[in-house]
Amino acid sequence: MTEERLQKILARAGFGSRRSCEELISAGRVRVNDKVAILGTKADPETDSITVDRQAIPKLERQIYIALHKPRGVLSDVDPKDSRPTVMGLVQVPAHLFAVGRLDLDSEGLILLTNDGELANRLTHPRYGHEKEYRVLVVGKPDEEQLAALRRGIVLEDGYRTAPAQVTVESEAGKGTWLRFVLREGRKRQIREMGSRIGLPVQRIIRLRIGTLLLGNLKPGEWRYLTLKEIEGLKAHTSTIRRPVNIRPVRRTK
16 A cells, blocks of 8 residues: 555544544654654555554454345344344454444334445534435324424424424325435434424334435345445545534423
């Protein structure tokens, strides 16, 4: 490999965004060949000794990008104390992978698994506001008032107001309705709580898209490697995203 800026190497190794890696360097916590690095330092991760807090950074693996259809009943996170199956158990790849776009136990759909720490950070950090698209089955037939509330934002139980969302009616399904959601944020169980706050209990959630990456024809439990075009598309997408306008929480009054 050729020499690269140190913050780029650290970000790819999983030390956070380039900005946070620059802060590590500025704080004097990073060394190259046992010399304290400064901003602007370049290194070759294959030949140079790079440490953070005197600990060698992980050797950079071949970068891996996997699209997985997470089934219901499978955890997105790995917890040694929890014996339930996880997404990592579905993908037998000898690499340390980050799960991008976590889903709750009862939800399914697209998750990106990668060892590209910089891309994972840009796709998961809420400040970048990348889009995620879902098919959502709710109980009942939403009226225009309920749809308008979802689109402009819902005040959740903790007082947080969700950002405006794109919500359209896709089709009816017996006594329920399939909706299409496009969100730029991802609070835990957000869609379920949004539905429950306006009388539309959520029965099923399927994520179809993360940024430019599509679930496609993957069936639950199936996975595949991303194509070069998909990888380049994701990187181009994350490099052009601007920080969205902050939505302030609504404060309760007594």
